[in-house]
Amino acid sequence: xAAQTQHISCEFFPPKTEVGIRxxxxxxxxxxxxxxxxxxxxxxxxxxxxxxTTLGLVSxxxxxxxxxxxxxxxxxxxxxxxxxxxxxxxxxxxxRLVALRGDVPSGTGGPAQLIYASELVAFIRERTGDHFxxxxxxxxxxxxxxxxxxxxxxxxxxxxxAGADSAITQYFFNVESYFYFLDQCAxxxxxxxxxxxxxxxxxxxxxxxxxxxxGAEIPRWICRRxxxxxxxxxxIAKFGVEVVTQLCQTLLDNGAPGIHFYTMNQVEPTRQIxxxxxx
Ligand code: FAD
Numbered sequence: 001x002a003a004q005t006q007h008i009s010c011e012f013f014p015p016k017t018e019v020g021i022r023x024x025x026x027x028x029x030x031x032x033x034x035x036x037x038x039x040x041x042x043x044x045x046x047x048x049x050x051x052x053t054t055l056g057l058v059s060x061x062x063x064x065x066x067x068x069x070x071x072x073x074x075x076x077x078x079x080x081x082x083x084x085x086x087x088x089x090x091x092x093x094x095x096r097l098v099a100l101r102g103d104v105p106s107g108t109g110g111p112a113q114l115i116y117a118s119e120l121v122a123f124i125r126e127r128t129g130d131h132f133x134x135x136x137x138x139x140x141x142x143x144x145x146x147x148x149x150x151x152x153x154x155x156x157x158x159x160x161x162a163g164a165d166s167a168i169t170q171y172f173f174n175v176e177s178y179f180y181f182l183d184q185c186a187x188x189x190x191x192x193x194x195x196x197x198x199x200x201x202x203x204x205x206x207x208x209x210x211x212x213x214x215g216a217e218i219p220r221w222i223c224r225r226x227x228x229x230x231x232x233x234x235x236i237a238k239f240g241v242e243v244v245t246q247l248c249q250t251l252l253d254n255g256a257p258g259i260h261f262y263t264m265n266q267v268e269p270t271r272q273i274x275x276x277x278x279x
Contacts, residue, residue: 006252006256006257006258006259006279007038007193007195007257007258007259008035008036008037008038008258008259008260008261008274008279009037009038009039009040009041009069009168009195009258009259009260009261010032010037010040010041010260010261010263010270011040011041011042011043011260011261011262011263012024012028012029012040012041012042012043012057012263012265013042013043013264013265014042014043014045014050014053014054014057015265020265021053021056021057024057024265025057025060025061025064027267028263028265028266028267029061029064029066031267031271032263032267032270032271033066035270035271035274035279036279037261038067038258039066039067039068039069039096040061040066040067040068040069041068041069041070041071041096041098041135041260042054042057042058042061042068042069042070042071043071044070044071044072044073044075044100044102045105046075046102046103046104046105047075047076047102047103047104047105048073048074048075048076048077048081048102049075049105051075051077051085054070054071055070055085055088055089055092058070058089058092058094059088059092062092062093062094067095067096068094068096069094069096069097069098069133069135070089070094070097070098071097071098071100072085072086072097072098072099072100072120072124073099073100073101073102073114073115073117073120074101074102074114074115074119074120075102079123082120082123083127086124086127086128086132089132090128090131094132095131095132095133096132096133096134096135097124097132097133097134097135098134098135098136098137098168099117099120099121099124099134099135099136099159099164100117100120100136100137101114101115101116101117101120102114116155117136117137117159118155118158118159118161118162119162121134121136121159121162121163121164122162122163124163125162125163133165133166134163134164134165135164135165135166135167135168136156136159136160136164136166136167136168137167137168137169137170138156138167138168138169138170138181138185138194139152139156139169139170139181139215140169140170140172140174140177140178140180140181141170141172141174141177141215141216141217142215143170143215144213144214144215149184153181153184153185153188153190154188156185156190157185157188157189157190160190160192164192165192166192166193166194166195167192167193167194167195168194168195168197168260169181169194169195169196169197169260170197170214170215170216171197171198171199171216171262172196172197172216172217173216173217173218173219173222173243173247174217174219175247175250175251175254177217178196178251178256179254181194182194193257193258194257195256195257195258195259195260196251196256196258196259196260197259197260197262198244198247198248198251198259198260198261198262198273199216199244199262199264200240200241200244200261200262200263200264200266200269200270200273201222201226201236201237201239201240201241201243201244201269202237202240202264202266202269203264204226204236208223222243225239226239226240237268237269240269241269241272241273241276244269244273245272245273245276245277248273248277249277252277261273
C-alpha cells in the first residue's frame, strides 16, 4: 500500500557493555539490514562521552559493507579532536554524518560549552568539503530551549545555509505538527528533505521521561490507553505497533520524504512496523 521509494533509516545508540555491542553487531544490525534501510545511524553520547564506542561501532558496521552515519557534536572537544574524528570516519569509508549541538552531560554541573550545530556543519564543510552528506536535527514541536517557533525554524535554515543536505526530526506522535512544520519551513525557503523521526513504543516509563526532556508530546489518549494495560506488556507492545504503524502510514500517504526509526537497538517492533507498512 505504501509508496516504495521513500527513504528509510534506522538509529542505534552505543551499548554500554561488550555483550550489548556484540548483540547489536551480530544480531540486531543484520536483522534490520535485511529490511533494506538506506542507512543506519549511531548516536554520540552527550559531551562526546561515547566518542570511541561510536567510532568503533560505525567502523564495524562499515566493514560489513553497510552504510552508516555517525552522529557528531563538539561536546567539550577542541577543533583538532573533531578534525581527527572526521579523518577517521573518512578513512573508514563513511559518507554521511548527523551533525548536532548535543547537550551537556547530566551531572557535570559546570557552565554549558555547547557549539551550535550550524557551526559544526560549517566546520565539517571547511575541513572535508563535499565528502559527507550532512544530516541535521529538526523539531516539529520545537526545540525545548528555543525562544520562539520562528527563531527555531530560522536556526534550522541556518544549518542548511551552512551546508546541511537534509534533516531528521525529533520524534512526534502528533502528525499535524510535522506537516505544519514542513509548510513553515517551505515558507522560509527551506527546500531540502526533512525526514520524520519515529519512535516505536517500547518502554513506556522511559518514553514518558525522555519525552518530557526533549519536548515531544505524547497525546493523552495514548497515555490513557497504555496506562489501562497496566503490566500487560504484550498488549502495550501490540498497541504501540498499531499506533506507530498508523502514524507512519499517514506520513507516507501524505508525502513525507522518508522515515527515520529510533530503534532503541531492538529488532522488534521496527520490523513489525516495516512489515505492516509493506515496505
Ligand atoms: P542546534 O541546532 O544548535 O539548536 C540548539 C538550540 O539553540 C535550539 O533551541 C535553537 O533554536 C538554538 N539555536 C541554534 N542556533 C542558534 C544561534 N546561532 N543562536 C542562538 N540560538 C541558537 N543528542 C546527543 O547528545 N547525541 C546524539 O547522537 C543525538 N542525536 C540526535 C538525533 C536527532 C535526529 C535529533 C532530533 C536529536 C538528537 N540529539 C542527540 C539531541 C540534540 O543534541 C539536542 O536536541 C540538542 O539540545 C540540540 O541539538 P541541535 O543539533 O538540534 O542544536
